[in-house]
Amino acid sequence: PEEFIKEVTDLYPTKVAKKRQKHFIVRRPDEEQAIEANVRTIPGIITQRGCCYAGCKGVVIGPVGDMVHIVHGPIGCAFYAWNTRRNLFTPREDGKNYLPYCFSTDMQDEDVIFGGEKKLKQAIKEAHEIFKPKAISVHATCPVGLIGDDIQSVARQMKEELGVEILAFNCEGYKGVSQSGGHHIANNKLFDQVVGTDDTEPEGKFNINILGEYNIGGDAWEIERVLHRCGINVISTFSGDGSYDEMKRSHMADLNLVMCHRSINYMAEMMETGFGIPWAKVNFIGIHAMAKSLRKIARFFENEELTVAMETVIAEEVAEAEAAIAPYRERLKGKTVMLFVGGSRAHHYQEVFKDLGMQTIVSGYEFAHRDDYEGRQVIPELKVDADSRNIEELKVQADPDRFRARKSTEALEKLKAEKVIDYYEGLIPDMGNGTLVIDDLSHVELEKLIEKFKPDMICSGIKDKYIIEKFGVPSKQLHNYDYSGPYAGFRGAVNFARDVDMMINNPAWKLLKTPWETQPILKAKLGSE
Ligand code: CFM
Ligand code: HCA
Numbered sequence: 391p392e393e394f395i396k397e398v399t400d401l402y403p404t405k406v407a408k409k410r411q412k413h414f415i416v417r418r419p420d421e422e423q424a425i426e427a428n429v430r431t432i433p434g435i436i437t438q439r440g441c442c443y444a445g446c447k448g449v450v451i452g453p454v455g456d457m458v459h460i461v462h463g464p465i466g467c468a469f470y471a472w473n474t475r476r477n478l479f480t481p482r483e484d485g486k487n488y489l490p491y492c493f494s495t496d497m498q499d500e501d502v503i504f505g506g507e508k509k510l511k512q513a514i515k516e517a518h519e520i521f522k523p524k525a526i527s528v529h530a531t532c533p534v535g536l537i538g539d540d541i542q543s544v545a546r547q548m549k550e551e552l553g554v555e556i557l558a559f560n561c562e563g564y565k566g567v568s569q570s571g572g573h574h575i576a577n578n579k580l581f582d583q584v585v586g587t588d589d590t591e592p593e594g595k596f597n598i599n600i601l602g603e604y605n606i607g608g609d610a611w612e613i614e615r616v617l618h619r620c621g622i623n624v625i626s627t628f629s630g631d632g633s634y635d636e637m638k639r640s641h642m643a644d645l646n647l648v649m650c651h652r653s654i655n656y657m658a659e660m661m662e663t664g665f666g667i668p669w670a671k672v673n674f675i676g677i678h679a680m681a682k683s684l685r686k687i688a689r690f691f692e693n694e695e696l697t698v699a700m701e702t703v704i705a706e707e708v709a710e711a712e713a714a715i716a717p718y719r720e721r722l723k724g725k726t727v728m729l730f731v732g733g734s735r736a737h738h739y740q741e742v743f744k745d746l747g748m749q750t751i752v753s754g755y756e757f758a759h760r761d762d763y764e765g766r767q768v769i770p771e772l773k774v775d776a777d778s779r780n781i782e783e784l785k786v787q788a789d790p791d792r793f794r795a796r797k798s799t800e801a802l803e804k805l806k807a808e809k810v811i812d813y814y815e816g817l818i819p820d821m822g823n824g825t826l827v828i829d830d831l832s833h834v835e836l837e838k839l840i841e842k843f844k845p846d847m848i849c850s851g852i853k854d855k856y857i858i859e860k861f862g863v864p865s866k867q868l869h870n871y872d873y874s875g876p877y878a879g880f881r882g883a884v885n886f887a888r889d890v891d892m893m894i895n896n897p898a899w900k901l902l903k904t905p906w907e908t909q910p911i912l913k914a915k916l917g918s919e
Contacts, residue, residue: 401916428778440568441572462506463530502537528559531563570653578656586638586664589792597644598647603674606870607873607877645691649673679741725749726749728847
């Protein structure tokens with residue numbers, strides 16, 4: 391692997407090579423290893439990353455199905471975020487579901503020159519008149535920030551005029567260095583304007599929220615199915631199958647489960663400071679990861695009845711899922727895989743591959759921060775650069791009326807010491823000796839990885855799926871699941887095993903000849919050297 395890093399970074403001009411080298415790690419379990427992450431992608435390099443607007447509207451806010459989400463900007467930004475992320479939603483009693491719609495101000499040259507505020511007001515008014523939603527969100531795209539439309543003041547005015555909550559997000563695409571800034575902006579406003587605004591007592595005995603679960607391909611439904619069987623009441627999910635009303639009362643929960651740490655750790659921390667709700671990092675991907683996460687919940691509640699119920703459910707569900715994946719495991723064990731996905735799945739999915747006897751040889755995130763790689767203990771030493779300073783950090787204090795300690799100080803300290811709450815160890819500690827970790831993988835690096843390590847499968851996204859497959863390697867999309875799913879939970883793991891087997895063991899790959907096997911290809915160096 392060391393040789394590989396040299397070979398691949400030698401392809402770059404010297405300055406670029408020096409920068410990129412810091413984004414590679416050869417895993418050595420006896421060393422403490424640091425990686426460069428959450429910094430600007432070098433211009434000219436083909437990255438898999440997206441923008442701030444994608445992180446705010448596309449990822450965190452978009453899945454809330456009973457709100458109207460208006461994209462303020464030229465139509466492309468709205469169009470490309472229209473039902474492309476496979477976040478599914480079940481309408482509640484009111485039957486409202488706006489996810490199939492695409493709402494946009496469709497900004498034209500004229501609006502860019504003379505300002506788009508009038509058009510935005512008109513759009514909010516129309517959406518309100520036609521659909522009467524409980525709340526409306528407004529998302530700013532790049533030109534809105536450049537011309538200086540004051541969407542916050544428009545939101546205030548229209549809230550007053552129409553009497554409906556309006557959340558305006560200044561998530562212009564260029565803010566920050568990736569989607570990640572958009573997650574933070576989305577978390578801030580949800581915390582500020584939504585969470586803690588309805589004090590209805592929850593009905594369940596063990597009340598939780600699931601944070602950072604977006605119901606891609608129905609994942610949240612499978613997770614909830616199992617939690618309900620155990621006797622857990624899910625007040626709200628941020629934000630898969632998410633409902634505005636449910637998020638308003640999420641502060642009544644006793645525990646927050648954090649699935650995707652990257653996109654929602656801000657909310658977990660703010661809810662802990664503001665309302666006293668501890669959080670526990672979970673991973674529902676893979677049979678054993680799912681069982682382990684359930685046991686963490688049982689440990690937190692320390693209730694005999696719940697623990698017994700959970701163990702019964704685990705025993706039944708594990709046995710059923712193990713039996714179902716056994717034939718696939720037989721055909722998949724020993725296969726190698728590489729994972730390059732967003733900010734959490736490159737870690738989570740390693741567990742389901744372990745269930746299948748497969749080995750992760752290279753892994754990396756697109757836009758995660760160092761804590762998602764190295765663990766949360768590095769947070770105090772993280773550099774706040776100009777790009778991060780660009781994103782507001784809310785100063786949160788305990789809510790004078792709503793803060794409630796969920797357990798005694800001693801009990802909480804004990805759970806912290808046991809790493810049950812407020813703890814995430816990151817991806818790197820789980821990587822095996824000699825494996826590679828690569829941050830913000832570039833296109834040329836991906837091609838070289840395939841040539842050098844010839845993996846049996848690469849998990850990635852739409853930007854590189856077909857390039858990988860042209861190399862004769864099957865590529866599984868871990869963002870949209872190649873239109874399949876759910877993959878979370880016990881039954882999800884079985885679906886995943888079936889789909890991976892279908893891909894890897896498809897005889898078609900053996901028939902495929904890549905162009906360089908039959909004809910010479912040009913070799914060139916990047917840059918001016
Ligand atoms: Fe979290 Fe996500 Fe992900 Fe993410 Fe994403 Fe996604 Fe992802 Mo695509 S919130 S970081 S910004 S788990 S959209 S549901 S699949 S890159 S690994
Ligand atoms: C995004 C959304 C995305 C893209 C997936 C992909 C998703 O980053 O804006 O590149 O295939 O999950 O839909 O991550």
